[in-house]
Amino acid sequence: MVVSGVTLAAAAKLAGAGGSGAAAWLVWRSMPEQVFRRKLMYLFRFGNLYYKIIGYKGRELRSYPIIKRVSSYLDRTEAAFVLPVGIDPARINENEWLFRQVFGAGAELSMSEDAKTFVLSVYSTSVAPFEYDAAEVDECIPGLNLPIYVGRSRSGDVVYDMVEHPHLLIAGETGSGKSVALRSVLTTLIRRVPELELYCADMKRSEFHLFRGIAQEVVMDAAGLQRIVLKLRRQMRERGDLLDRYEVAHVNDLPAWDRPPYIILAVDEVALLKKKADIMEGIEEIATIGRALGVFLILSMQRPDADVLDGKLKNNLTVRMAFRHADEINSRITIGTGEAAAIKQSEKGRLVLKLDGCRYVQGPHLELSAAREMLEPYKNLEPTASEAQAPRETAEEQDEYVEVGLL
Template sequence: MSITGVIAGAKIAGIAASLYTAWTAWRTMPDSVIRRKLMKVFKDGQIVKTIKRPPGTKLKDIIIPPKIQRVSIYQDRIQAVFTVPQGVNPEDVHKHLWLFKQAFGELVELEGEVKTFVLTIYRQDMVTFDYDYEEIAPKLTGLHLPIYVGRSRHGDEFYDITEFPHLLIAGETGGGKSATVRSILATLIKTAGERMKLYCADLKRSEFHLFRGIAEEVVNDTPKLHTMLLKIQKELINRGKLLDKAELANVLDLPEKERPPFIVLAIDEVALLKKEKDIMSIIEDISAIGRALGVFLILSMQRPDAQVLDGKLKNNLTVRMALRHQDEINSRITIGSGEAAEILNSQRGRMVFKLDGLKFVQSPYLELSKAKTLLAPYKRHTEALPLSPPVEETPEEQPIEWGGLQ
């Protein structure tokens, strides 16, 4: 072989080696690895669109997998965005979450409802943490009634219950429900102060003793709860008249000096009330008209009950927190999805938070003794004052019917 041939061969070999090195590097890049694993998940789960060939033809059916739009790599996570072909049921994506976890590990979240989905792969899990009001307080500025949920993998999660009214908290024993409710009410008390009146019903006599002397009332049985609800019912009517006279739609539209205090009604183990039709009727009416009148529900229970969370009440509980649930059926009753059944026994305080989608959040741990110290300055030594003065009717005024409340 001539020298020229040897040189040419060496160049070709060098180019081939460079190409092989580049190809090997490309194959082992996170972007490429993620794409390959995703395509395998689509194939294994049959998350594809299949176009059948006419009978008798030897050609194979056409298989169209989802299109991976991009893979973004961050310090704490990797995100893959993909779109499914027209005609693929979005539920086929979510029901194969277990396949995504097999491919990428337990620390994944899958978001999307119609065509575009985002798979987020986290490098480390959320950790438990203690409640620290001083740390979160600056972030709650400007919210009328802030609900501090906890920390997701994106940071602190909070919202204003006056904007997203009524909250359901559900979770089995040992899941962290008590500490979650405790921290939520403590935050409301410290931020709202005199702008809020708290009413509590503790039907198992185990949760709300902490708030005696702070709440306007803490009741432990259904007759007393019914009496308390009748008072709130009258207040709803009074506020309806107030808004009607002012020709306004929401108490927040009133001048601040004329605005009645917000009312928060917290009921633990609301499932025990499913046979109390009179009580449930008032609770349902509050869920329907409470936002405009400044009255908000925080309902909690260990096991979700489809008979309680039915119809109007369930639809009006716009925000839900599902801590550990016993099974997928119970999880679906609470949040319409099975994710809460996947929370481990060791993940105390972990929840699926439902507000504009689902996300995993770790709620803060607020120990009872710490809560007592935190709330001690708010203990009242005098009788609670009336919510607001009654609005007198003139002879020309007709009795008001307000959302079924007489």
């Protein structure tokens, strides 16, 4: 075996000037970087992450990823490895859970643009809870059409553009941080997208009162949502006709003077609609064709329901935020892995983000009073007729009502 001369020399010094070669070898093998390499090679072998070649006389040859470097930092250990030509990089992302099994919850993967070089970062510390800061958020999202600020991972702030990654599902049990995430996501969109048309359906009657006077409509029942869905389906047909007229594939390609604004339909506790076939059909239509037409979904639910998240709808919700889930079964319904069940009850705001793989993120904490103050400049003085008639109830009263109904 060929080893680094510098590293082996350092090992010899640690073993003592008069130490034997065997002692130096043992010291070298026990160095953190070498232990890390061996664990990574173990993962490649037992995870079947290799490219198989049939050689002479049918002999099977295996080409494993090459570990280019292992580096230690104060807060993490990093390893860069390169895939052999022929391995689909999606296999690495699909097996991200395996890296956490071997290296722990602090393991995070990132892929370079060449689609073959990956960096595995294993962090020794977690991200502390933090408050939503509008100025800091704004620094992270320049140039994004529909900016979604997710929070912070160990490698920095996590943001993405909903136009590029359409539709969002936010799921998590009571008290996990789901409602706060929904609040912060919508607050960011309202502040940063001036022409946004927002429609809110608050099936739980506890959160969206904050957006009255800002959203086009805020409704509290299935009948109101059905009316909104019919309206949006009509608008999608009109936008489709507009794309045909200009012979373009996306609303972003339309000339500025004839480009309609982005539309977002946010539905809190969508699981309560599973028996409303007509509404769910409309929601599925938006999920299927809405991206090109500039119409997007943000759906949330406390308890994932396989009947609601069927294959068609689930596959079109390209981004999912999973806060703490009661068990691995529920977690798998949401993100395809059991990792959301491993989040502790004390870890408020911690989530698993499913976007090009899964990773842990700490979402920002945004108090209702702070959000109300931020959004005050965006409010219209006169509410719509539907908003004026909607009853207002406190979040505490409605949470209690929903919890009893779910038992």
